[in-house]
Amino acid sequence: MFSGIVEEYAEVVKVVKEQENLHLTLKCSFADELKVDQSVSHNGVCLTVVSVGGGAYTVTAMKETIERSNIGLLKPGDKVNVERSMMMNGRIDGHIVQGHVDQTATCIAVEDAEGSWYYTFRYKFDKEMAARGYFTVDKGSITVNGVSLTVCNPTEDTFQVAIIPYTYEHTNFHMLKEGSVVNIEFDIIGKYLSRMMQLTK
DSSP states (O other): OSSOOOEEEEEEEEEETTTTTTEEEOOOOOOGGTTTOEEEEETTTTEEEEEEETTEEEEEOHHHHHHSSSGGOOOOEEEEEEEEOOOOOOOOOOBOOOOOOOOEEEEEEEOOSSEEEEEEEEEEOOHHHHHHTOOOOOOEEEEEEEEEEEESSSSSSSSEEEEEEHHHHSSSGGGOTTTOOEEEOOHHHHHHHHHHHTOOO
């Protein structure tokens, strides 16, 4: 479980495809503190550490993960938002993030708000999935590339988020532009409430 408060961004140093799996090697400041079997969020995707050494670590993504996220688009040199799993003895500064990416979205606009930025994203809307909680609501929570954010101006298939300078500089948001593909995870509370409503009809 994660909070959506990104620690930093890691750099992809190697990508190896093995059958349907993808092995990603990344380097970041806390790489040597990691242990095999630990969970780390990568652009919002929870992946398990399989090896550590030399200031880098390796994780493996399987077919399901590659199909639902932007992990398969990564190449050496790319920057990935990373967060270690949450410790349950402190404050949750973001919201409850599982690291189970629901789908991708595409950036369709970036607007300068005189010191901050508004990003607009479009995702594939599916009425059946929306009935199960896969939608956004005004002032609700959304996770974009692992970053816990507040939704504004949602439509059926788009939403906006406001990015402050700190988030812009310390995550890979500063590299996003129109056409960039991001990972999104809808709020788990909305999913549970939608499911409860279905079961109590």
